Amino acid sequence: MLNPRRIDAVLTGGSAGLSRRAFVTTTVGGAVGLALLPGAVTAQGAPAKPGTKPTEQPLAFVTIAKDGTTTILCNRMDMGQGIETGLAMICAEELDADWSKVRTGFGDQRGEYVDPLFGMHLTGGSNSVKNSYLQYRELGARTKAMLVAAAAQAWGVPAASLTTENGVIAGVGKSAGYGEFFDAAMKLPVPEAVTLKDPKSFKRIGQPTTLVVAKDKSTGAQAYGMDVQLPGMAVAVIQRPPVFNGKIAKLDVAEAMKVKGVKAVLPVTLDRGGQGVAVVASGYWAAKKGRDALKVDWDLGGVAKADTAALTQQYLALAKTPGTPAPKPEFQADVSGWSKAPKKITADFVFPYLNHAQMEPLACTVDLKADRCDVYYAAQMPGLDAMALAKTVGLKPEQVQIHVQMAGGGFGRRATPTSEWPREAAAVAVALAQAGQRMPVKVIWSREDDLKSGYYRPMTVHRAEIGFDATGKVAGWQHRIVSQSILKGSPLEGFGYQKGVDGTTTEGMRDPYAIPMHLSVHHPEVNVPVLWWRSVGATHTAYVMETLVDEIAFATKQDPVAYRIKLMDGNAKADRHRAALQAAVDKSGYGKRKLKPGQAWGVALHESFESVVAYVVVASMKGKGNARQPVLQEVHAGVHCNLCINPRAVEAQVQGAALMALGTTMPTHHVTFKDGVVEQNNFYDMAMPRITDAPKVMTVSIVPSNDPPKGMGEPGLPPLAPALANAVARLTGKRQRELPFSFA
Incomplete structure (x- = not known):
């Protein structure tokens, strides 16, 4: 099942432009363009006014239901480090939200969710709280200011006469929960400037807080990238060469196709130019048994073969x-x-x-249609990946939607600059479609796959x-x-x-x-x-x-x-x-x-x-x-x-x-x-x-x-x-x- 906590934000639309920090490089693994999008600029090239940048839009990050349930989206991927809760705490502090009603979720590859300092989508370098601390404080403060303004308009009183606490607006003999005014508030202009709290008055920040998802994780209810299930979905595993960048010399798929549940056996291009064989089946075990039955002769000619003993002596001499x-x-x-x-x-x-040895091995689910591609996985760099995936499946970047999932560990493994493993999953989906078997497919790496063929x-x-x-x-x-x-x-x-x-x-x-x-x-x-x-x-x-x-x-x-x-x-x-x-x-x-x-x-x-x-x-x-x-x-x-x-x-x-x-x-x-x-x-x-x-x-x-x-x-x-x-x-x-x- 998909993670019930994972929701898609209702966005205001528009695309982020390039700023002075932005740059474009034309190679991601030699094939894909990368644009970094730190914030909007005007048509004349001047920096955008505060409150107008994509990363400053409350509606992209905060949703409040009528009953006061407040969902705060994380602009990163959480792999156990707790930033999903940490960033929500920062926003909720300035928002004066009722913490008992706070829920969390993830953003995606759109410009709203870039790192506000680096200008790219990135979970890494221990930068999440550090770089988004001010951003999430201001998001909370802007949301609160807009809620107060909406209440003031509805009640016909000055905004300065109202107070907020624990998800409630009060003043002039009236009070109401945030949910009553959220829709109206989000139609108001986003404030350019907001007054932030003195740290001495913090009530949530600095307090030992259990992760929002702790109960789900400890009871097995939390879903991860590996757990994604889509209607009609197949599962694939890939046989990779024993030496990096090896290619297929001879392939016999007859025995693999005899395995019950196997749907297709397809050669695919791997990261860095090697070749592999994808076995697509009704489930993981059938796919694995089909892969075990493959007969592959590998062409390793001209491929350098690393040897630890020799490298050690070479390195010591150097x-x-x-x-x-x-x-x-x-x-x-x-x-x-x-x-x-x-x-x-x-x-x-x-x-x-x-090896990174993260507890949850890699898994990426690709639902490729003629005019759209939905991809479900724990993405550390979804913006970069979206462009790499678009190139792989032959669509425009805006036709690719990444659904960021919770990760069961990462330690850097999920952030390959070449977009290695999601691109390989997309390559399997393309090969299936070309073979006349278009269907959602989840490509799974076993522990052995990642240990022997990873980074x-x-x-x-x-x-x-x-x-x-x-x-x-x-x-x-x-x-x-x-x-x-x-x-x-x-x-x-x-x-x-x-x-x-x-x-x-x-x-x-x-x-x-x-x-x-x-x-x-x-x-x-x-x-x-x-x-x-x-x-x-x-x-x-x-x-x-x-x-x-x-x-x-x-x-x-x-x-x-x-x-x-x-x-x-x-x-x-x-x-x-x-x-x-x-x-x-x-x-x-x-x-x-x-x-x-x-x-x-x-x-x-x-x-x-x-x-x-x-x-x-x-x-x-x-x-x-x-x-x-x-x-x-x-x-x-x-x-x-x-x-x-x-x-x-x-x-x-x-x-x-x-x-x-x-x-x-x-x-x-x-x-x-x-x-x-x-x-x-x-x-x-x-x-x-x-x-x-x-x-x-x-x-x-x-x-x-x-x-x-x-x-x-x-x-x-x-x-x-x-x-x-x-x-x-x-x-x-x-x-x-x-x-x-x-x-x-």
Whole structure:
């Protein structure tokens, strides 16, 4: 069934125009145009007046029924991070809505739902609350102002004489619920300027709030992209080549067509130019059995075959040579003094390819008609996807309607710049139509499909050469990173690929520590598709920085907390880092209590997406010899995300991110290649953290602030693994230079 909470907004119409931030690129996977639409402009090119931009239209976001039920649409996709509730809280605060009557839903690919700062449809970069905080406050305030104006007209009184509270307008001896005036209010002009509340008067923002969809999720009533059902719908799976970009040499479909329920077997073009075979059937199991019966010979001639062992040696060798200098000035310090320093560390770090492993595998349902295409899936970038899909099915972008669904996890996997998986689903629908079997079709990726044929966090190698003295003062830090570029060649290249360096590779290096660093990068070309993975570059840069800083503290016999604070001296931008670290220290009792024998402290902190998370952990070891493994006993997090909209959601994000990071340290938690083929198949040979791996104690302390909020979907992940590694180093005497951990 379709999600009963998911509704389509009643829109005011009109299209968004291009502004100064907008740009157009003509390649999405080499075929599709992309336009970014941050807001309307006048015919003369001047910026539109406030209240006239698509992103400022109350009717596109808020609907109030006669009984007061208030639906607030989210301009993003929710994959468990809680932004559907968070953005509704922000809007409801200024609207003075009755929270018990608030419901939520999703927007779509139209201009109303672009990120108001980036000007494109995007759920990512922990930007949802950060970039839409002011937008949703103003949407709530504008809606309330229009409701009050409508009531004032109906009652013949000045608007200033009326008050609002809990979804009710009152004054001059009368009162009425918002639903009574909503239709009339939406016919009034949208105010250009509105007065927003003083944060001191907030009633909803800042209060621990259960997600609007929590009950449905916990009872199984919540529907996801995988759950979409349409009348007459077929289900398809795709047989993909064992090596990326392989093509069909010979295909025998006879046995597959004998499987009961199989309707068609169709060759389709895949992402990046490879070929696959779609098996379309009455249901998933029939489609899978039909695919199992296929006989395919693959043409892998001329296709590069990645090999993890060979790549590791290649990357380690590259890391010893100068790369392309990182363009930021702070990465171009004179570090010639490092070799003359009395103490030195030379360290190589190896990070594997990683699968996103979101709980809900990919699924996309396409209902292709002659003049319209409806697409149902959890879309992270529906605007970009809509144009890619239009190109694929041969329609105009305005003939494509994307119905954004709730996602059961994502971690970046659902945001491929090439619109990979929805385009593949559309290609199946087109092939069906061309074969005379036009029908809605849902293309499902199994866990094995995504693990063996998906996108991955890049394999990455770091090399650090550091010189320092007995006080821990760093004389020079020479650093090189070897990693595939995520952005190069994609429609988003202009956002962060500068002077030959992908900014997602270097993000998180150096700051907040005032140390002289020279950083350069190698971006090798490898036949493995790579993509952002929760917290992107910070997944490896935080680990390298925080374990090396800890190692210097240990080598100079300094307390790891005190040493970090010393390195931040003189950096005014580090106030939030110090506050987050102190919050974690205070809660943990670090320095004030004695641990049990066989336990050790571990400390790390990191800023990503403008939020700071610090961890103080307690760990021990279990097992013997090469079978030893760390046990995470306690985790104490200090968080500085500026104004916290929903403390309960922040706590949940930090807890989830910490456990996800714990998984990266566990044996076999990696993706490896042999002769171009992924060696892992499912969770049974790629370790995932289980509830039994969770720490017995986990606390999250949020530093109070009234400054505009920052992101929290990703920042909880980067510092956990280094904090654990630092504890393990104290327990074993060995520094973990590679993920996952190894005790061989």
